Amino acid sequence: MSGGLPYRLIATDLDGTLLRSDETVSPRTREAIEAACARGAAHIVVTGRAVAWTRHILDELGYEGLAVCGQGAQVYDAGAHRLLTSVTLDRRLAADAVAKLEAEVGEVAVAASADGLAGEVLFGPGFRAVAREDLPVRRVAERAELWAQPIGKLYIQHPELDDDALTAAARDTVGGLVEVVLAGADTVEVLPHGLDKATGLSLAARRLGVKGAETIAFGDMPNDIPMFRWAGHGVAMAGAHPELRAVADEVTGSNDEDGIATVLDRLFG
Numbered sequence: 001m002s003g004g005l006p007y008r009l010i011a012t013d014l015d016g017t018l019l020r021s022d023e024t025v026s027p028r029t030r031e032a033i034e035a036a037c038a039r040g041a042a043h044i045v046v047t048g049r050a051v052a053w054t055r056h057i058l059d060e061l062g063y064e065g066l067a068v069c070g071q072g073a074q075v076y077d078a079g080a081h082r083l084l085t086s087v088t089l090d091r092r093l094a095a096d097a098v099a100k101l102e103a104e105v106g107e108v109a110v111a112a113s114a115d116g117l118a119g120e121v122l123f124g125p126g127f128r129a130v131a132r133e134d135l136p137v138r139r140v141a142e143r144a145e146l147w148a149q150p151i152g153k154l155y156i157q158h159p160e161l162d163d164d165a166l167t168a169a170a171r172d173t174v175g176g177l178v179e180v181v182l183a184g185a186d187t188v189e190v191l192p193h194g195l196d197k198a199t200g201l202s203l204a205a206r207r208l209g210v211k212g213a214e215t216i217a218f219g220d221m222p223n224d225i226p227m228f229r230w231a232g233h234g235v236a237m238a239g240a241h242p243e244l245r246a247v248a249d250e251v252t253g254s255n256d257e258d259g260i261a262t263v264l265d266r267l268f269g
Contacts, residue, residue: 005040006267009208009215011201011227012260014047014057015184016220017237020256025061032261036268042208044068046197048183048223050113050152051076051083052120052136066207070113070152071181071191071223072200075207081117085203088115089178089192091147094154097174097190101156104173105166111155112146121155122146128157128186154190163188167222181223182241189223198226216267218252218260219244235263 010033012018018025033043046068047054054069054076064079073087094112102108109126113119120136123129124143140146146154158166166188170180179191205215217224217231220240228234228247236248237259245251253259 007214007216007232008041009205009210010036010041010043010264011046011215011217011231012043013219013221013224013227014045014049014054016240016255017218018045018255018260019057023057026258026261028258029261030061032258032264032268036264039268041268042210044201044204044208046072046201046217046219046227048181048187048189048197048221050074050119050121052114052116052118055081055117056135066204068197068200068204070200071183071189072195072197072226073152073191075200075204083117085200086115086152087192087195087199088150089153089190091151093177094147094151094190097178098154098156100177101170101173105158105161105169107159108166109157109159110143110146112151113153113155115150115152119152126157127155153192156188156190157186183221183223196226197223198230201227202230216263218263220255235259 037043044066048071050070051074058078067076067078069076075085076083110124111127112122120138123139124146163182167180167182178193179195181189183189212230213232215231216233217227218235220237222241222243224244225247234248236245236251238254252263
Protein backbone atom coordinates (compact mmCIF):
# COMPACT_ATOMS: atom_id res chain seq x y z
CA MET A 1 0.00 0.00 0.00
CA SER A 2 0.97 3.64 -0.47
CA GLY A 3 3.51 4.90 2.04
CA GLY A 4 3.85 1.45 3.59
CA LEU A 5 0.33 1.58 5.05
CA PRO A 6 -1.55 -1.73 5.17
CA TYR A 7 -4.76 0.19 4.33
CA ARG A 8 -5.38 3.85 3.50
CA LEU A 9 -9.02 3.86 4.66
CA ILE A 10 -10.66 2.39 7.77
CA ALA A 11 -14.44 2.09 7.38
CA THR A 12 -16.41 1.31 10.53
CA ASP A 13 -20.06 0.66 11.13
CA LEU A 14 -21.42 2.35 14.27
CA ASP A 15 -23.89 0.22 16.23
CA GLY A 16 -22.49 -3.10 17.34
CA THR A 17 -19.10 -2.22 15.87
CA LEU A 18 -17.45 1.10 16.73
CA LEU A 19 -19.89 1.89 19.54
CA ARG A 20 -19.98 -0.19 22.69
CA SER A 21 -23.30 -1.25 24.15
CA ASP A 22 -23.49 2.04 26.04
CA GLU A 23 -23.06 3.96 22.72
CA THR A 24 -19.56 5.18 23.59
CA VAL A 25 -16.21 4.47 21.93
CA SER A 26 -13.65 2.92 24.26
CA PRO A 27 -10.40 4.80 24.92
CA ARG A 28 -8.39 1.92 23.45
CA THR A 29 -10.36 1.85 20.20
CA ARG A 30 -10.20 5.62 19.92
CA GLU A 31 -6.42 5.53 20.43
CA ALA A 32 -5.98 2.75 17.84
CA ILE A 33 -7.90 4.72 15.22
CA GLU A 34 -6.03 7.92 16.04
CA ALA A 35 -2.70 6.08 15.75
CA ALA A 36 -3.63 4.68 12.34
CA CYS A 37 -4.73 8.13 11.17
CA ALA A 38 -1.49 9.65 12.47
CA ARG A 39 0.35 7.29 10.12
CA GLY A 40 -1.72 8.59 7.18
CA ALA A 41 -4.83 6.45 7.07
CA ALA A 42 -8.31 7.98 7.02
CA HIS A 43 -11.27 6.86 9.13
CA ILE A 44 -14.83 6.98 7.86
CA VAL A 45 -18.04 6.08 9.69
CA VAL A 46 -20.51 4.06 7.59
CA THR A 47 -23.86 3.61 9.32
CA GLY A 48 -27.43 2.66 8.62
CA ARG A 49 -28.56 5.56 10.80
CA ALA A 50 -29.70 8.65 8.95
CA VAL A 51 -27.72 11.85 9.53
CA ALA A 52 -30.27 13.15 12.02
CA TRP A 53 -29.70 10.06 14.19
CA THR A 54 -25.91 10.16 13.74
CA ARG A 55 -24.87 13.81 14.13
CA HIS A 56 -24.96 13.90 17.93
CA ILE A 57 -22.70 10.84 18.15
CA LEU A 58 -20.17 12.28 15.70
CA ASP A 59 -20.19 15.59 17.56
CA GLU A 60 -19.55 13.83 20.87
CA LEU A 61 -16.64 11.95 19.29
CA GLY A 62 -15.16 15.12 17.87
CA TYR A 63 -15.41 13.46 14.45
CA GLU A 64 -14.89 15.93 11.60
CA GLY A 65 -14.49 13.70 8.55
CA LEU A 66 -16.96 12.33 6.04
CA ALA A 67 -19.66 9.96 7.23
CA VAL A 68 -21.84 7.67 5.13
CA CYS A 69 -25.33 7.53 6.65
CA GLY A 70 -28.74 6.10 5.86
CA GLN A 71 -27.39 2.81 4.43
CA GLY A 72 -25.39 4.73 1.83
CA ALA A 73 -28.06 7.27 0.92
CA GLN A 74 -26.30 10.22 2.57
CA VAL A 75 -22.72 11.45 2.54
CA TYR A 76 -22.27 13.92 5.37
CA ASP A 77 -19.38 16.31 6.08
CA ALA A 78 -19.28 16.21 9.87
CA GLY A 79 -16.76 19.02 10.20
CA ALA A 80 -18.85 21.41 8.12
CA HIS A 81 -22.19 19.97 9.34
CA ARG A 82 -23.22 19.75 5.70
CA LEU A 83 -25.12 17.10 3.75
CA LEU A 84 -23.18 16.46 0.53
CA THR A 85 -25.42 13.84 -1.13
CA SER A 86 -28.86 12.46 -0.40
CA VAL A 87 -30.85 9.73 -2.17
CA THR A 88 -34.57 9.45 -1.44
CA LEU A 89 -37.05 6.61 -1.72
CA ASP A 90 -39.88 7.20 -4.21
CA ARG A 91 -42.91 7.56 -1.96
CA ARG A 92 -45.47 6.04 -4.33
CA LEU A 93 -43.15 3.08 -4.85
CA ALA A 94 -42.72 2.77 -1.09
CA ALA A 95 -46.48 2.60 -0.56
CA ASP A 96 -46.84 0.05 -3.37
CA ALA A 97 -44.08 -2.10 -1.90
CA VAL A 98 -45.75 -2.16 1.52
CA ALA A 99 -49.12 -3.05 -0.05
CA LYS A 100 -47.59 -5.91 -2.05
CA LEU A 101 -45.79 -7.23 1.02
CA GLU A 102 -48.94 -7.11 3.14
CA ALA A 103 -50.82 -9.04 0.46
CA GLU A 104 -48.36 -11.88 1.09
CA VAL A 105 -47.62 -11.79 4.84
CA GLY A 106 -50.45 -9.78 6.38
CA GLU A 107 -50.29 -6.41 8.11
CA VAL A 108 -46.91 -4.93 8.96
CA ALA A 109 -46.00 -1.94 11.12
CA VAL A 110 -44.11 0.79 9.27
CA ALA A 111 -41.89 3.74 10.14
CA ALA A 112 -40.27 6.22 7.77
CA SER A 113 -37.04 8.18 7.95
CA ALA A 114 -37.61 11.70 6.65
CA ASP A 115 -34.96 13.18 4.37
CA GLY A 116 -32.64 16.02 5.36
CA LEU A 117 -30.18 17.04 8.07
CA ALA A 118 -32.89 17.17 10.72
CA GLY A 119 -35.16 14.50 9.26
CA GLU A 120 -37.17 12.85 12.00
CA VAL A 121 -38.24 9.21 12.06
CA LEU A 122 -42.00 8.86 11.88
CA PHE A 123 -43.48 5.86 13.69
CA GLY A 124 -46.67 4.55 12.13
CA PRO A 125 -49.49 2.81 14.01
CA GLY A 126 -48.28 -0.23 15.95
CA PHE A 127 -44.58 0.31 15.28
CA ARG A 128 -42.52 -1.06 18.20
CA ALA A 129 -40.03 1.58 19.24
CA VAL A 130 -39.17 3.79 22.19
CA ALA A 131 -39.06 7.50 21.39
CA ARG A 132 -35.82 8.81 22.85
CA GLU A 133 -35.65 12.43 23.87
CA ASP A 134 -32.27 12.96 22.20
CA LEU A 135 -33.42 11.76 18.77
CA PRO A 136 -35.90 13.34 16.34
CA VAL A 137 -38.87 10.96 16.41
CA ARG A 138 -42.62 11.38 16.12
CA ARG A 139 -45.60 9.04 16.14
CA VAL A 140 -48.30 9.56 13.52
CA ALA A 141 -51.90 8.39 13.60
CA GLU A 142 -52.29 7.55 9.92
CA ARG A 143 -49.95 5.62 7.65
CA ALA A 144 -50.41 8.18 4.88
CA GLU A 145 -48.52 10.69 7.04
CA LEU A 146 -45.38 8.58 6.69
CA TRP A 147 -44.92 9.60 3.07
CA ALA A 148 -46.31 13.11 3.20
CA GLN A 149 -42.73 14.43 2.81
CA PRO A 150 -39.54 13.15 1.11
CA ILE A 151 -38.17 10.03 2.83
CA GLY A 152 -34.90 8.16 2.78
CA LYS A 153 -36.15 4.70 3.79
CA LEU A 154 -38.78 2.66 5.59
CA TYR A 155 -38.57 0.36 8.60
CA ILE A 156 -40.95 -2.62 8.72
CA GLN A 157 -41.97 -4.99 11.51
CA HIS A 158 -44.25 -8.04 11.60
CA PRO A 159 -46.21 -9.28 14.63
CA GLU A 160 -45.12 -12.91 14.11
CA LEU A 161 -42.24 -13.19 11.63
CA ASP A 162 -38.76 -12.72 13.08
CA ASP A 163 -36.21 -10.40 11.48
CA ASP A 164 -34.64 -12.99 9.17
CA ALA A 165 -38.00 -14.37 8.03
CA LEU A 166 -39.44 -10.90 7.39
CA THR A 167 -36.32 -9.88 5.45
CA ALA A 168 -36.55 -13.01 3.28
CA ALA A 169 -40.28 -12.54 2.67
CA ALA A 170 -39.84 -8.89 1.73
CA ARG A 171 -37.00 -9.69 -0.66
CA ASP A 172 -39.03 -12.43 -2.32
CA THR A 173 -42.07 -10.18 -2.67
CA VAL A 174 -40.73 -6.71 -3.49
CA GLY A 175 -37.01 -7.26 -4.05
CA GLY A 176 -37.36 -6.19 -7.67
CA LEU A 177 -38.80 -2.81 -6.66
CA VAL A 178 -36.71 -1.87 -3.63
CA GLU A 179 -33.73 -3.02 -1.59
CA VAL A 180 -34.45 -4.85 1.66
CA VAL A 181 -31.76 -5.14 4.35
CA LEU A 182 -31.50 -6.42 7.90
CA ALA A 183 -29.63 -3.75 9.85
CA GLY A 184 -30.21 -4.83 13.46
CA ALA A 185 -32.72 -6.24 15.90
CA ASP A 186 -36.23 -5.20 14.82
CA THR A 187 -34.63 -3.18 12.02
CA VAL A 188 -35.66 -4.49 8.62
CA GLU A 189 -35.28 -1.60 6.18
CA VAL A 190 -36.68 -0.79 2.74
CA LEU A 191 -34.36 1.33 0.59
CA PRO A 192 -34.22 2.73 -2.95
CA HIS A 193 -33.41 -0.02 -5.45
CA GLY A 194 -29.66 -0.42 -5.98
CA LEU A 195 -28.69 1.45 -2.80
CA ASP A 196 -26.41 -0.03 -0.13
CA LYS A 197 -23.53 0.94 2.12
CA ALA A 198 -21.02 0.33 -0.67
CA THR A 199 -22.79 2.94 -2.81
CA GLY A 200 -22.20 5.74 -0.35
CA LEU A 201 -18.79 4.48 0.76
CA SER A 202 -17.49 4.42 -2.81
CA LEU A 203 -18.65 8.02 -3.30
CA ALA A 204 -16.98 9.17 -0.09
CA ALA A 205 -13.80 7.21 -0.85
CA ARG A 206 -13.60 8.81 -4.29
CA ARG A 207 -13.59 12.22 -2.60
CA LEU A 208 -10.66 11.01 -0.50
CA GLY A 209 -8.85 9.49 -3.48
CA VAL A 210 -9.00 5.97 -2.02
CA LYS A 211 -9.96 2.71 -3.75
CA GLY A 212 -11.81 -0.28 -2.37
CA ALA A 213 -8.68 -2.43 -2.39
CA GLU A 214 -7.07 0.11 -0.05
CA THR A 215 -9.90 -0.12 2.48
CA ILE A 216 -10.47 -2.25 5.58
CA ALA A 217 -14.08 -2.43 6.77
CA PHE A 218 -15.60 -3.44 10.12
CA GLY A 219 -19.23 -4.45 10.69
CA ASP A 220 -21.69 -6.79 12.38
CA MET A 221 -24.91 -7.12 10.35
CA PRO A 222 -26.03 -8.24 6.86
CA ASN A 223 -26.33 -4.62 5.72
CA ASP A 224 -22.52 -4.52 5.94
CA ILE A 225 -22.11 -7.27 3.30
CA PRO A 226 -21.91 -4.87 0.30
CA MET A 227 -19.30 -2.81 2.16
CA PHE A 228 -17.23 -5.96 2.82
CA ARG A 229 -17.43 -6.97 -0.83
CA TRP A 230 -16.31 -3.50 -1.94
CA ALA A 231 -13.45 -3.24 0.55
CA GLY A 232 -10.11 -4.99 0.31
CA HIS A 233 -10.59 -6.64 3.73
CA GLY A 234 -13.74 -7.21 5.77
CA VAL A 235 -13.67 -7.80 9.52
CA ALA A 236 -16.77 -9.09 11.33
CA MET A 237 -17.22 -8.45 15.02
CA ALA A 238 -17.65 -11.39 17.39
CA GLY A 239 -21.34 -12.19 17.54
CA ALA A 240 -21.93 -10.78 14.06
CA HIS A 241 -24.84 -12.12 12.02
CA PRO A 242 -23.98 -15.46 10.33
CA GLU A 243 -24.57 -13.98 6.85
CA LEU A 244 -21.85 -11.38 7.45
CA ARG A 245 -19.45 -13.85 9.04
CA ALA A 246 -19.78 -16.01 5.93
CA VAL A 247 -18.27 -13.29 3.70
CA ALA A 248 -15.80 -11.80 6.21
CA ASP A 249 -12.06 -12.18 5.79
CA GLU A 250 -11.65 -12.47 9.54
CA VAL A 251 -13.57 -12.22 12.81
CA THR A 252 -12.36 -10.09 15.71
CA GLY A 253 -13.54 -9.43 19.25
CA SER A 254 -16.87 -7.81 19.97
CA ASN A 255 -17.62 -4.10 20.11
CA ASP A 256 -17.41 -4.35 23.91
CA GLU A 257 -14.02 -6.10 23.68
CA ASP A 258 -12.13 -3.56 21.54
CA GLY A 259 -12.38 -5.77 18.48
CA ILE A 260 -11.48 -2.92 16.12
CA ALA A 261 -8.43 -1.96 18.17
CA THR A 262 -7.20 -5.56 18.20
CA VAL A 263 -7.03 -5.61 14.40
CA LEU A 264 -5.69 -2.07 13.94
CA ASP A 265 -2.96 -2.58 16.53
CA ARG A 266 -1.82 -5.69 14.64
CA LEU A 267 -1.88 -4.03 11.22
CA PHE A 268 -0.67 -0.54 12.06
CA GLY A 269 1.52 -1.33 15.04
